[in-house]
Every structure is written in structure tokens, then in C-alpha cells.
Amino acid sequence: MSLRHFGIAGEIITPPFSFVATSHAIRWAGATPVFADIDPVTLNLDPAAVEAAITDRTEAILAVHCYGVPCNTAALAAIASRHGLKLIYDAAHAFGVRRGGRPIVAEGDLSVLSFHATKVFNTFEGGAIISPDRETKVALDRLGNYGILDEVTVLETGLNTKMSELNAAVGLALLPHMDAAFAARDRVATRYWEALSQVEGVTCLCPPGQKGHNSYAFPVLVGEAYPMTRDGLYQRLREHDLFARRYFYPLISDMPMYHHLPSAAPDALTVARRAADRILCLPLYPDLDPVDLDRVIEVIRRP
Template sequence: MTRPTLPSREEVLPFLDEIWNSRFVTNRGPVHLRFETALATYLDVPYVTVTANATLGCMLALRHLGVTGEVITPAFSFVATAHAASWVGADLVFADIDPETLSIDPQDVERRITPRTRAIFAVHCYANPCDTQALADIAKRHGLALIYDAAHCFAAKDEGGSLLRHGDLSVVSFHATKVFNTLEGGAIISHDLETKQALDRLCNYGIVDENNIESIGLNAKMSEMHAAVGLAQLPHVEHDIARRGQVVQRYWDRLKDMDGIRCVCPPDRPGRNNYAFPILVGPEYALSCMALYERLKAAGIHARRYFHPPLSQLPLYRDLPSADPRGLTCAIEASEQVLCLPLYPDLAPEDQVRILDVICTPWR
């Protein structure tokens, strides 16, 4: 399905020598600090707090903003989104998605606001931008926090710049499956120094100094080793995104006019980071989505049904009032039809042809 891009060992070794010589392996060491600075510059965002993973980043973002009560979040997302909100004690309210972008539907968000609503926890699904202006207007009008799970969005942009600049806080993932990875990791993007410093403290148990602990934090720090991989990886991102774009283009050229197949992420939108290539398998196609998944699997091709089932149908959450499928028709339909095809920079053209042949000749 995916294959992590890694820098060469030779590129990582100088950072490892520095770590070994200093014996500074965690707790915001010099490599960690350089990595945060390099990320802020590359992403063109004000402040970056790197974390051990994006799920912890989401939990700390919600915690920092004091989110309790109800949190509105899309029913179509990875489970980490819902789990992060649940871990901080929030009450989940699922909203439907826009049928075109598969990101959260602002109109449905506004319909679900109650006096107990405290935050909108939106997701740029597959790095397809949410309607950020509409969500910002809703959040301002109702006095709500606006947080973006931007796990998929490293280097993704809209007409105004980085997608990560939106909301009160945004969280991006550096997991091995993402466009940019530190093996495991993530980051919270903030807009001012005071917020960054507060988030830095929350990453380290809320410790201010040797004698003072001001808040209930977590051990969410990124190690020096992971930061070293990130620093070595960063110079390769543009090249990797371009190579991913070649893979996306080959998929698009062959599938864009196929009956029953809708390509969710067209390659021509400026600022796309080519994170994923999801297709929706409609009733006009020769096979059901599940049958195509099994056909690919039998051919040794591993696609993924990201995201199936929808969060609202998981046993953990399906009894929530907002999980009523009658109010989540787009999320449920997308979940039934979605299939993410293999995508990574060094996917060989001949392997991609084999994938496409299975999809384009399902009767064989």
C-alpha cells in the first residue's frame, strides 16, 4: 500500500554522531530544536511544536484549548481523530462530509451546534482542504475553538499558503505512511510564542522548570533520534512529492473516464501534496468496492479501505445520538465505496500498470 521514504544512512550519521557525542537523546535537545526551526521555515508557519506522534499532538491541542463538552468532528476519518477527543473527555458529535472533497461539511457542522458545543475538530481528508473560511466564520459566530487534524497535510497548500496555518491549532503527522516521516512523529502548528511555549510544556508533563509544574501534561516529546531522521529527510521532500505526483498522474490518466470510478484527488489542484489516491467505486462499476479489494488482494496488490467503517459505525461510538446513519449519508456512502490505491515515490511504472490492469479489466 505504501513504502516509507528514508534518507540514506550516510545523511543520518552526522546527526547520530552529534547525539552520541553529546549524550543528549531527548528533552528538547539541540537536534530537536534545529528540526523545529527548519520545519517552521519549510512549512512557512509561525511556530512548530514537534511531538512523538500526531495523536498525542491532537490530544494536547484539545487540552491546551480547554476543550470539554461537545466536539463536532467528521464521521469519515481515521479513528485517531475520535479517540483523541474522547481521551480528553470530550463528547463526540459526528458531522457529515462534503461529497466532493470528503472533508467535513460546514453546513452540517452548524446544524449540530448546541449550547454544549465547545469545538470544531475538522479533518483535511486526504489533504483535500476543508472549506476553511466557512468553518472559521462558524467558529467565530458561535465562539468555538477550531482545530484541524491535518495529519495528511505536510507541504499541502491552498491559495493563501500552508493548509497548516488554519484554525486555532493544526496537527500534522510524520508517521511512516505520510508524505514526510520521522519514522513516528507529528507536530502542532500554533500562531504565537506564548501558545508554543505552553504546548512545549504540555509535551513534557507540564513542567516549567525544576521546581514548578503548572499543568497536567503528557510525555509527548520527540526524541533526538527521530528529529535527526526528520532533518535528514527534509531536503528530499520536494523531490518525493514530485515523484508521487507522477504516480498520481498515471492513475488519473487511466481512471478518470472509467464508468463507476471517481477519482477523489485530481492532480491539477495547485498545492496538492500527492499524499493519497482514493477512488470511489460506484454502482456503475463491474464489481463492488469489496469485490475489487479482494480482486486486487488476490493479485498481490494491497489497497486499503480508508476509511471503513465510518467512525459512527464503530462499536465504541455507534450508540451516540449523532451516529444515526440518516444524518451521515455522505460519510456512509464514501466509506462503502472508497479504496485507496498503492502510492509511494518509487512505485515502479510496471507495477502500477499491473494495478491498473486489474481495475480496468475486472472481468478477467
């Protein structure tokens, strides 16, 4: 809906390393995704790759705060300003994330949050668009209510994207407990980090204890020095009834509705492809039983 608000119908630069909804949103808005490679440390859009992908058809950048780790927002904002592009953030993982005391969702022209049941804060299903001003919010609210202005006036073609009262009630009940949830997630992430950061062939990506981070996930990269492949470790955990996720694998650019795009060429997305082939997100939620947490650690340390 954020893309429909801006009336974007050209090309939008976005990462292939994300949940498929990011690119689907572009397609549903009638625009074309253009994939750019990611940074090898943050796994977010690489500003240099974004700059190289800009053409006279480019209208926007849709970046993702992957695992709640903030993008290089300053560099992306500078690129967007220089080329006259809209800058929108998929902040699905980033509820509660702050940088320099400022909410990360305040960056860009718009930021979109997910309140799906798997997220740090949830309403079972739903989400929110963070607007920079009242005028934008009013326009988005109207677009999410069939384009209705008043009892007798419909201004535009809209959809029904309103949250139900039940979903809202779930969110309101959870809000007072979010500080405790963040702290519990950080404790799980800290235990993983202390136990796994020195395991040869395993690279832990999100250091715990970072002020303003939400410990949404604990992703690791499984490298050649590890005794088995990423998929082998994934299966080994499942054999012990421990369920990790290859998140994000495969790349969006490899999916049948996108692989034909010129920007989906494998040799242009080498960092993203290597990450997708090695990534594994370990179980992480506030009430993860310490016994189960130690079971995950033991399987990884003794494959």
C-alpha cells in the same frame, strides 16, 4: 494535547469519515464527539452540517483535511467565530499543502500534523502541533513535558510527548528531498488519473497537478456501474499481491465505542456512509515501480 491545552470538556463537532485517532483524541481529552456529515466532493466536513449540529454544549470543531484536500476553511472559520468555538484541524495528511500561497496548517486555532511512516513526510513515528503564536507554543511544549515550568516548578498535569533525537534525525534527513518526493507522487497520481478517470463506475477524487497539493493518496469511489463491488475489487487486487486500502471504512460512528451516540445515527450521515462503502485508496508512494503501477491499472480496467 491540543484539546487539553484549550481545556475543552463539552462537545466537539467532527467527521465520522476519518482515521479513528481523530475521535479518540476527543475522548481522551474528556470531551464528547458529535458527528456531522461530509461534503460529497471533498469528503471533508460539510459546513452546513456543522452549523446544524451546534448546541449550547458545543465548544469546538475538529475538522480533517481528508487526503490532504483542504477543508472549506473560510466557512468553518466563519461558523467558529459566529458561535465562539475553537477551530482545530487534523492535518495528518496535509504536510506541505498550500492554498493561495499560504500553508494550510496556518488555518484555525491549531493544526496537528502526523509524521507516521505512512505519511508524505515521516520521522517513523511522531507529529507536530502548529501554533499561531509563541505563547501557545510555550504552553504546548510545557504540557508535552509533564507540565514542568522549571527545575522545581510543575504547573499542570502533562505527558511526555517529546520527539526522540533519532526520530528528529530521520525527519531532518528527509526534508531536503521533499520537493522530489512531491513530484514523484504527482507523477504516480497523474498516471492513475489518465488511465482510470474514464473507467465507468470509477470516480477519481483528487486531480493531480494541483498547485500546493501533496498527492498523499489516490482515492477512488467504486460505484454501481462498475462490474464488481468495492470489496470485490479490493479482494481482486489482493489476489494479485496489490494492496489497496478501504480508507476510511468503517465509519468511526459505527465503531462500538461511538455507535451509541445520538449523532452516530445512520440517517444523519448519509454522505459519509456512502463514501465509506465505496472508497478505495490505491497504492501510491514516490518509488512505486511503474510495472506495479500498470498492474494496478490493468486489474481495475479489466476486472
